[in-house]
Amino acid sequence: MDKKLKKTELILEKSLVLFSKKGFYSTTIPDIAKAMDMSVGNLYNYFSSKEELARSVIKYSSDILGAKIRVINEKNIDTKQKIYEIVKLYFTMAVEQPEHLEFFLRVYLSNKEIFKDGCEGMVCVAAFVTELMIFFEKGVRRKELRNQNFFSAFGLFMGYLGGFVFLNGEGILDDKLKNYIDDVSENIYRALKV
Amino acid sequence: MTITKEIIERIEGEATLELEWKKDKISYAKIKFLNYRAIEDILKNKYLLDALMITPRVCGICSHAHVNATINAIENCYENSGVIINLTDKAKKIRELVMNAEKIQSHIKWFYFSILPELFKIKKEKFVLTEPFEDKEWFEAQNALKDIIKMGSIFSGQWPHGSYVMIGGVTCDPLQSDISNAQNFLSNVYEFCEERLFGCSINEFLEIDSVNNLLDSNSTLSIAVTNMREMEFNKIGKSYDRFISFGNYQNIDIPMKSIKTRPHKANIKFAEESLENSFFENKKSAFTYSKSAKYKNDFYEVGSLARLMISKDQLIRDCHRRCADSVISRIIARVKETAILLERSKYLLETIDINQKSLQTPKNIKKYITAEGMGVVEAARGTLIHRVHVKDGKIMHFDIIPPTVWNLGNGNPSNPSIAQKAIIGLDSIEKADFVFKSFDICSVCTTQ
Amino acid sequence: MPSLHSKKSIVWIQGITCNGDTHSFFNYPQMKNFAKNFEIIYHPLFITKYDLETILKSKDSYDYLIVEGSFTRVKKYINRRGHSFEEIIDNLSKKAQYIICAGSCASYGGIFMARDIKNISGALYSGEKMEGYWDKNKKVINIPGCPLHPKWLVDTLFALKQNKTVLLDEFLRPKEIYSYFVHHGCLRNEYFEWKIDTKNFGEKEGCLFYEQGCRGPMTHTNCNKILWNEVSSKTRAGSPCLGCTEPDFPRDNIYETKKHMSLPATPAGVSKRAYYSVTGIAKSFKIDRLEKKLI
Numbered sequence: 008m009d010k011k012l013k014k015t016e017l018i019l020e021k022s023l024v025l026f027s028k029k030g031f032y033s034t035t036i037p038d039i040a041k042a043m044d045m046s047v048g049n050l051y052n053y054f055s056s057k058e059e060l061a062r063s064v065i066k067y068s069s070d071i072l073g074a075k076i077r078v079i080n081e082k083n084i085d086t087k088q089k090i091y092e093i094v095k096l097y098f099t100m101a102v103e104q105p106e107h108l109e110f111f112l113r114v115y116l117s118n119k120e121i122f123k124d125g126c127e128g129m130v131c132v133a134a135f136v137t138e139l140m141i142f143f144e145k146g147v148r149r150k151e152l153r154n155q156n157f158f159s160a161f162g163l164f165m166g167y168l169g170g171f172v173f174l175n176g177e178g179i180l181d182d183k184l185k186n187y188i189d190d191v192s193e194n195i196y197r198a199l200k201v
Numbered sequence: 202m203t204i205t206k207e208i209i210e211r212i213e214g215e216a217t218l219e220l221e222w223k224k225d226k227i228s229y230a231k232i233k234f235l236n237y238r239a240i241e242d243i244l245k246n247k248y249l250l251d252a253l254m255i256t257p258r259v260c261g262i263c264s265h266a267h268v269n270a271t272i273n274a275i276e277n278c279y280e281n282s283g284v285i286i287n288l289t290d291k292a293k294k295i296r297e298l299v300m301n302a303e304k305i306q307s308h309i310k311w312f313y314f315s316i317l318p319e320l321f322k323i324k325k326e327k328f329v330l331t332e333p334f335e336d337k338e339w340f341e342a343q344n345a346l347k348d349i350i351k352m353g354s355i356f357s358g359q360w361p362h363g364s365y366v367m368i369g370g371v372t373c374d375p376l377q378s379d380i381s382n383a384q385n386f387l388s389n390v391y392e393f394c395e396e397r398l399f400g401c402s403i404n405e406f407l408e409i410d411s412v413n414n415l416l417d418s419n420s421t422l423s424i425a426v427t428n429m430r431e432m433e434f435n436k437i438g439k440s441y442d443r444f445i446s447f448g449n450y451q452n453i454d455i456p457m458k459s460i461k462t463r464p465h466k467a468n469i470k471f472a473e474e475s476l477e478n479s480f481f482e483n484k485k486s487a488f489t490y491s492k493s494a495k496y497k498n499d500f501y502e503v504g505s506l507a508r509l510m511i512s513k514d515q516l517i518r519d520c521h522r523r524c525a526d527s528v529i530s531r532i533i534a535r536v537k538e539t540a541i542l543l544e545r546s547k548y549l550l551e552t553i554d555i556n557q558k559s560l561q562t563p564k565n566i567k568k569y570i571t572a573e574g575m576g577v578v579e580a581a582r583g584t585l586i587h588r589v590h591v592k593d594g595k596i597m598h599f600d601i602i603p604p605t606v607w608n609l610g611n612g613n614p615s616n617p618s619i620a621q622k623a624i625i626g627l628d629s630i631e632k633a634d635f636v637f638k639s640f641d642i643c644s645v646c647t648t649q
Numbered sequence: 650m651p652s653l654h655s656k657k658s659i660v661w662i663q664g665i666t667c668n669g670d671t672h673s674f675f676n677y678p679q680m681k682n683f684a685k686n687f688e689i690i691y692h693p694l695f696i697t698k699y700d701l702e703t704i705l706k707s708k709d710s711y712d713y714l715i716v717e718g719s720f721t722r723v724k725k726y727i728n729r730r731g732h733s734f735e736e737i738i739d740n741l742s743k744k745a746q747y748i749i750c751a752g753s754c755a756s757y758g759g760i761f762m763a764r765d766i767k768n769i770s771g772a773l774y775s776g777e778k779m780e781g782y783w784d785k786n787k788k789v790i791n792i793p794g795c796p797l798h799p800k801w802l803v804d805t806l807f808a809l810k811q812n813k814t815v816l817l818d819e820f821l822r823p824k825e826i827y828s829y830f831v832h833h834g835c836l837r838n839e840y841f842e843w844k845i846d847t848k849n850f851g852e853k854e855g856c857l858f859y860e861q862g863c864r865g866p867m868t869h870t871n872c873n874k875i876l877w878n879e880v881s882s883k884t885r886a887g888s889p890c891l892g893c894t895e896p897d898f899p900r901d902n903i904y905e906t907k908k909h910m911s912l913p914a915t916p917a918g919v920s921k922r923a924y925y926s927v928t929g930i931a932k933s934f935k936i937d938r939l940e941k942k943l944i
Contacts (some may be wrong), residue, residue, distance in 0.1 A: 066717075128933020139927040140912055144921065147909035157911035209728050210701075211694055215729060235728045238665055239764040250904045254891055258760050261669030261796065312673070318696045333695060334684040347676045351878050358886030359877030360676070361669045361796055362893075365886050367850040367904075372887035374853045376944075380867075382880065560851030593695070 015053055018043055019067040022066075027109035032116050050102060058121050065115045065122070066131045070106045072100075073134030080141050086151035087200075089142060091192040095169065098184045101172045108172055139164070152199050161167055163198055167191065207630050212642040216609075218624070218633060219488070227633060230624045231478075232611050237490035237535065244599040249275060249570075249591045252599065256360045259601065260643060262310075264361040265303045265353070266580035267601075269296060270587040272366040272451075273524035274610025278591055284563045291557035292370035295356050298383075298549045299365060300578065302353025302541045305390065306326045306360075307581035308505070308539040308586070311641050313342035313400070316532060317421070319638055323631045330421060338397055338421065345393040352386040352546070355379050358498060370560030377555055384550050386532040391543060397421050398536060406540050410515035412533070413521055422536050429529050432603065438528035440623040444507035445496055445607070451533050451545060457502075457511045458501060460583065462518065469577065471497045472586065474602055478611040493610025493618055494602050502526065502619045503583025503607040504640070506534035514541075528639040535641075553607045570593030580604055584640050585634065587644065608640040657810050658711040660704055661692040664734055665727060665761045665769060666718025668694065670752040670797035676878055677799035686810060687713075693729070701730050705740050713806060714745035716772065719754040719761045720782035723768045738782070747809060747875055748772065748788045751802055756791035757781075757896040774820065791821040795893035800875055801826050807861070810854070820896060822869065826865040830917065831882075831890040832865040834873030841866070844932045845939050850887055853943050857889040859913060862904045864892030866916030 021042045025034045038059055040050045054060040068132065079092045101108050115122065115132075129136045143160055146152035152160070171191060175184045207218040218571040219231040240259050249317055257264035257269045276286045284454055288296075306464040317331045331339045350360045356373050367371050391403060399406040400420025409415055416423045429435070447469050456467040475493045476482040493500075493596035501507070506526065509517040516537055520530045576587045583604030590598040617625060624633050661671070677683060690698045699707075701788050720734065721727060727734040742748055750772050753759040758781075759769040766775070772789050773781040783789075792801050808815050816824040832838070840847070840856035847855025847861065857863035865873075868890050872882045873902055883890050892898050907912050915924040 020697035129929040130933045133926050134927050136929055137922055140910070140925040141921050144908075144912045144925075152910070154909060156912075160910055201741070210730070213698060215693070236665075236726070238761050243763045248902045248904075251899075251901065254899060254903050255760065258667050258669065258795065261667045261672040264667075264669065314695055314888065316729045322696060333679070333697075334689070340681055340684075343675060343680050347678065350676055351880050353888075354878035355880050356886060358881045358883040358888055359872075361672050363886070364883070364888050364891070367888075370851050373885075374887055376853055504799075518677070560849060562849055 011053075016067075018050070018053055019064055023068060023110055024063050024106045026061065026064060026114050027106040031057075031121060035134070036060075059125075061114060061118075061121055062125050062131060064110060065126060066134075068110055069132040069135040072107060073138045075100075076135070076138035076142070080138055080145070086142075086146040087192075087196050089146075090199075091188070092197050093142070093164075094192045094195065095185075095188050097168045097172070098188055101175065102184055103109055108169075112169065112173070132141065136161075146199075150201060153201050166193055167195060174189050206629070207634065209634055209637055209642070211319070212638060215412060215576070218637065220624075220630070220633065223346040225628055227625055227627050229614055229617070230621050230633070231448070231488055232491070232609055232618070232620060232637075233489045234491040235489070237480075241599050241601060244596050247596050248604045249278070249589070249594055249596060252589065252596060253364050253366065256601070257364065259603075261361050262307055262573060262643065263303060263580045263585070263605065265365075265584070266578050266585050266589065267302050267587075268364060268366055268582075269300055269578045270576040270585045270601075271589075272296075272368070273578065274587040274589045275576070276368060276574070277576060278565065278570060278572040278574030279566065281574055282570055284369070284566055286369060286563050287542075287561055288370055289557040289561065291553055291555070292559055292561075294553045295371045295373065295375075295559070296366060297458060298361070298546055298553075298643070299353040299357045300580075301546045301549070302349050303360065304581040305349045305539055305542050305546070307641075308535045308542075309342055309346045309349070309394075310537060310541075311340065311581075312425075312532070315638060315641070317353055317425060317543075319635055323635060324428065324432070330424070339351060341397060344454060345390045348386045348389045348393075352383045355383045364646055367560060368566065369562050372560065374559045375553075375555055376408075379589055380550055380553060380555065382545075387543070387546055387550065394543065399540065403540055403543060407544065411519045412516070415533070417518070422533070426529060426533065429532070434635075435524035435527050435529045437627060437632055438531065438623045438639050439525050440502055440619045441500060442526050443501045444510045444526075445501035445503055445584065446508050446511055446579060447577045447584045449577050450508065451541075452512050453508060453579075458496065459507070459511045462510070462513075462521065464513070467496065469575070469586075472602070473498075474600070474606065474644075475610070477613070489611060491610060492606050493612065494607045495610075498616075500610070500619045500622070501607060501610060503604045504531070504534075505581075506531045508579065509534050509537060509582060528538070531639045540597075558597045566638065583607055603643065605643045609637075609642055656688045657713065659687055659689045659715055659806075660711055660745065661689055661715040661717065662717030662741060663693055664720050664738075664755060666754060667754075668717070668803075670717040673796040673804060674751075674799045677913070678704060679803075683803055683833075684860075685903060687806060688730035689849045694817060701737075703734070705737065707731070708744075710746070712746050712811070714741050714747070715747055715749045715751050715802070716755045717751045719758050719766075719769045720772055722782070723765070724902045726765075726769070740790070742786070743872070745788065746784065747790060749785045749802070749805065750789060750791045750793075752797045753793040753795045753893055753898055756793040756822075759795060760899050773898060789821055790815065790817065790823065792826075793820070793822060793889075793894045793896075794870065795896075796899060798870075798872070798875065798877065801870075813837060818869070821892075826871055827869040827894065829869065829871040829874055831868045831870060831872050831884065832916070833871070835865055835882075835884045836873075837884060840939060842931065843934070843936050843939055844928055845936070847852075847887075852887065854939075854941075857884060857887075858906065860906055861889045862906050864895070864900075865890040867914065868892045868895055870894040895898055 022039050037047055040047045147154045174180050203222045206218050209216045217233040220227050221229040232347050252271045256267040259267050354360050357365035398421050400418025443463045446453050447456040456469050457464050458467040479492050480487045517534050520533050524530050571592045573590045586602040588600040609620045610618045623636050627633050691704050722735050750756045757774045759793040762769045770781045818824050837856045846859035915921050
């Protein structure tokens with residue numbers, strides 16, 4: 008990979024972790040430069056502002072999540088199994104790579120003013136949403152899911168998962184997140200099936 | 202008594218005439234339409250709006266009459282279930298204008314491509330004016346019908362088989378420059394008709410109130426009429442002298458009938474389709490796929506002659522005094538109506554207000570309704586009726602009564618149909634063939 | 650019946666039809682030049698040089714057989730002067746150099762196929778399947794459309810007359826015509842790009858693809874390039890493309906875009922991933938100019 012690109016990716020990775028832990032406003036460019044072991048001036052060669060960096064981070068994170076769902080979409084399994092795999096992926100990431108979901112919930116959704124120019128609508132989360140469109144469309148075409156408005160299905164699926172990760176983060180759940188995968192998948196499937 | 206079978210070709214489709222002869226004269230005629238496409242069956246279980254795509258394909262020459270009859274029937278279904286349909290003046294005018302284009306096309310095509318060649322085939326003369334794909338005037342006629350279709354297509358998108366109507370209006374949203382463009386094409390057709398067909402300006406032609414004055418010019422119409430007079434065609438093709446139109450058309454806004462020259466109000470509830478003689482009744486005596494339409498058990502003629510008799514057109518009244526409802530009257534009526542339709546189209550183009558809405562979606566409109574509705578339009582060949590019964594948005598039953606089943610159905614020897622009556626008594630097959638064609642048979646419409 | 654001088658001879662016959670292709674043909678704008686190059690020696694609707702009996706009995710060959718309407722072997726479905734369609738087509742097709750299927754009925758079976766899908770078809774196709782009237786016939790060129798555009802027919806005839814190779818696609822349609830899509834040249838393209846659907850029928854603004862069932866992006870032909878009757882097209886007159894040149898015409902529920910979880914079928918040859926991604930992004934922007942009336 009191009010050296011600069013590789014460096015860019017590392018910056019995004021570090022920023023994702025810092026933003027998700029400390030929030031957007033409490034994380035400074037010097038913090039990120041320090042974590043990267045590079046000068047502030049040099050960091051500005053990669054990103055012209057903290058806002059631009061945050062916008063790149065959400066796109067980076069969405070691309071990673073989208074690529075993972077794409078792998079599931081391309082598996083030769085039925086829709087019910089795909090739901091299980093997506094739930095498992097989401098809950099596993101919530102535990103093992105919490106920075107992605109944290110960034111999405113704590114930075115992206117909570118600071119819309121940063122994202123309004125350049126990340127309108129689904130511009131920066133397109134990779135992730137597109138994969139879910141493909142998942143839903145195919146499920147309906149295969150007559151496994153009920154045909155309905157995209158957002159009513161999307162909201163049910165993602166709102167439910169997001170809510171669960173939130174409950175987990177608050178320490179309210181009485182069991183480990185992974186132990187809910189079966190029931191949550193079954194509930195989603197029942198709610199969306201034909 | 203001898204029986205002969207004559208196949209009538211060069212119509213929209215094909216028909217067979219089974220003629221009974223007594224003393225060298227036709228004593229009875231059975232009209233057989235033997236090709237059937239089952240469109241009414243194909244429409245079953247389709248979504249209601251799909252009829253707007255299917256019914257134009259009943260007929261390649263009157264597809265826009267069909268699509269209008271269908272939209273009227275669909276809107277009527279909604280009205281019957283309490284929805285208010287409110288068309289703007291603009292939408293009404295565009296619907297009519299596009300149908301006018303189709304009618305004018307049909308009239309010119311019939312006169313030049315069918316009637317004139319057939320006439321001179323009977324005379325066994327080569328008709329120098331309108332030899333297909335050869336003579337100047339034939340190409341001019343083709344150009345004129347193409348231009349009038351252009352006028353309509355600006356609004357309908359295409360012809361044949363445009364689908365330019367929708368519940369509450371029309372789908373196009375023309376610019377003023379589209380109107381001007383349409384006016385240009387209309388003007389070309391005026392020019393052709395004035396120079397060739399009428400032999401005078403349209404205003405002068407519309408003023409003519411006697412057949413003799415028609416013959417003053419050397420127009421193609423007057424050549425045709427002169428020849429038909431020589432052949433005594435003013436005596437053939439007479440029927441009951443009863444005419445009907447179910448309205449929705451220019452100055453005939455309500456259903457009207459005319460017994461000879463006396464117009465009366467009519468009521469569409471008395472229009473009925475008879476399956477007598479048709480294969481649909483499954484009787485041994487059945488011999489055709491065409492149904493027959495009657496009004497209170499009587500046969501009535503529909504088409505240009507009927508419309509102009511009902512609206513008391515002076516020229517046609519004069520023609521009727523001299524030639525009654527003979528083939529000459531039928532032919533002159535269609536040419537006269539061409540002029541009326543051109544003038545009407547000019548008026549419509551001048552008065553369409555493009556600032557009005559093309560379509561107003563009715564309030565509280567549901568897609569999956571249960572209702573019945575009827576749509577009526579005047580097509581080139583006469584009244585066209587569509588009746589539909591829709592349940593939960595799907596078509597249960599669709600009934601199409603095209604003009605041809607009024608004119609060319611079958612009765613029985615004691616009550617023959619319009620065309621049967623016009624043929625009985627003739628002494629040659631050529632004349633029977635020509636009389637038959639004077640109704641402008643649309644076999645494809647007849648046996649959808 | 651040898652070809653007259655340099656004119657090529659045409660025999661035009663009809664299967665199960667509405668005559669729409671014939672009437673569409675009569676709108677051809679350059680009819681004089683057509684007549685200088687071709688002669689229709691038989692047509693069922695008009696007085697021609699020969700009648701049906703004569704051309705059936707004749708052993709002479711001719712250049713082009715134009716067939717309008719669906720094909721069938723069922724005798725009671727079509728009867729022309731006492732001849733079944735089978736008798737007519739089997740006789741005439743052997744004597745023709747090329748067989749031109751004029752319109753969707755002759756090409757794929759078309760609208761009338763719904764009556765009896767087993768026994769009504771196109772020349773070589775039954776819808777998308779190669780299960781037509783003939784198993785094989787190398788002379789066939791399909792010019793689908795309901796109706797066909799007169800230029801599609803005459804342009805093809807001229808190419809054949811001049812011994813030019815007419816490249817055909819997988820459905821035996823001339824590529825010059827059917828490599829285009831109805832979408833090409835549609836005046837609503839910018840609304841399609843930004844995913845702005847029309848608010849209602851009867852408006853110049855907005856795309857008919859998302860709600861009104863338009864098949865423009867997946868229908869092969871050049872309607873919006875050459876225009877209908879030289880002046881307009883379905884989409885220019887505000888009505889959705891019905892997809893009438895495709896083998897699956899007529900589809901059901903045509904005035905509604907079929908969607909799965911709000912997602913329409915993608916334009917021909919565009920992957921779902923690419924299309925949904927672009928769609929989602931385009932929809933995220935509100936373009937004020939495109940939200941307003943054009944005038």
